[in-house]
Amino acid sequence: HVQLVESGGGSVQAGGSRRLSCAASRTSVRLNYMGWFRQSPGKEREGVASIVIGGDSTYYADSVKGRFTISQDSAKNTVYLQMNSLKPEDTAMYYCAADQWFYNGLRKPVDYHNRGQGTQVTVS
Numbered sequence: 001h002v003q004l005v006e007s008g009g010g011s012v013q014a015g016g017s018r019r020l021s022c023a024a025s026r027t028s029v030r031l032n033y034m035g036w037f038r039q040s041p042g043k044e045r046e047g048v049a050s051i052v053i054g055g056d057s058t059y060y061a062d063s064v065k066g067r068f069t070i071s072q073d074s075a076k077n078t079v080y081l082q083m084n085s086l087k088p089e090d091t092a093m094y095y096c097a098a099d100q101w102f103y104n105g106l107r108k109p110v111d112y113h114n115r116g117q118g119t120q121v122t123v124s
Contacts, residue, residue: 002027002114004096009119012086018121020081022096027077029100034079035059036070037109038092038121045109048094049081052102059106064090086123093118 008020024031035050049070050059058070069082079096097112109115 002029002031002098004098004114004116006094006096006116006119009094009121011122011124014086014088014123016086016123017082017084018086019083020094020096020119020121022079022081022116024077024079024098031077031098031114032100032102033107034072034096034098035107035112036079036081036094036096037112038090038094039109040092043092046092047106047109050103050106051079057104061106083121086121088123091121091123093120 003026005023006020012018032053034053036048037045038048039045048061048064049068051070051072054074067085071080095118096116098114099112
């Protein structure tokens with residue numbers, strides 16, 4: 001069973017930045033695809049960004065393109081989400097997610113097989 005632990009959430013003013021981290025452990029299988037999705041009250045889950053582990057492919061939702069950057073440190077089994085130019089509408093619980101299968105594109109949140117507990121980001 002894969003364990004994903006997010007960190008880095010908190011409160012930030014509009015226009016500010018925040019970096020989220022997701023550390024994967026208990027990986028009995030090789031993780032080949034990881035990403036972030038978010039959910040705010042009253043809204044559906046939204047895929048934010050994803051990355052192919054060990055590769056160069058990254059994918060972003062239109063709502064965050066040019067502002068968010070996903071990256072990885074394969075040696076540490078860690079994925080990061082650098083969030084810049086934050087807007088109040090970015091306020092949400094952010095979840096890290098992972099899968100052993102490759103996927104070409106931004107995966108839908110419901111399709112992930114592993115996810116973390118989430119970290120809250122509040123932009124005011």
